[in-house]
Amino acid sequence: MTIPSHIKHWITACVLVTVTQSFSTASADVFELRTYTTKEGKLDALNARFRDHTIRLFKKHGIESIGYWVPTDEEKSKNTLIYVIKHQSRDAAAASWKAFIADPEWKKVYKESGVGPLASPPESVYMETTDYSPQWKNGSHDEDDVFELRIYKAAPGKLGKLDARFRDHTIDLFNRHGIKSVAYWHPTDKPDSEDMLIYIIKHDSRQAAGKSWRAFIADPDWKKAAKESGVGRLAKPPASTYMKATDYSALK
Secondary structure, X not given: OXXXXXXXXXXXXXXXXXXXXXXXXXXXXXXXXXXXEOOOOOHHHHHHHHHHHHHHHHHHOOOEEEEEEEEOOOOHHHOEEEEEEEEOOHHHHHHHHHHHHHOHHHHHHHHHOOOOOOOOOOEEEEEEEOOOOOOOOOOOOOOOOEEEEEEEEOOXXXXXXXXXXXXXXXHHHHHHOOOEEEEEEEEOOOOHHHXXXXXXXXXXXXXXXXXXXXXXXXXXXXXXXXXXXXXXXXXXXXXXXXXEEOOOOOOO
């Protein structure tokens, strides 16, 4: 089944209309961070399935597409898709996934896509936005742009202080050094809800990212904020994944 180009453009436009509002949400809304790893040579087929069918079927079943990315790491760029979707609630998420999986059209698309089974089960993390997460709006973008997914695990009892540091200092300092904040989340399920911060930022390029991070770390205001925040050391080093937005991602 092939979707006509004018229908594809209509679907993309509908999603783009909502992306400017997607991170300013009611407390019941939940986001879902999902990571797919394909078998060798199947990533293009997976992207085609999302581009031509899945996003439309998500919308049909009440799942809002936010952003889709492929990591820039040489190995992961061949087999990994990372994306964020939004549900009205956890109950709504369960109902939407149940209806989506049972949809005869999805079953046909799944069978005919050529993707086959994933190399490993999809990874899923349900999340809620922090009170300091910005309202992202797509601006100018080009092929050099990169996003960065970062995951922080705070030391026991320090998540509140980490949030305060981001709320009161870090985001402003990111702006100072050309790092654009896209969204900040906490996982909804224990134990990760007690100590984890997940966020996405955007850089003008990988080269710009390196320059920005060096300037940020050397900034006297950052050093002062870090020292006085009471956060201390993270429980483990931050996990960082650089990513490129797919051509069908609403978030650019």
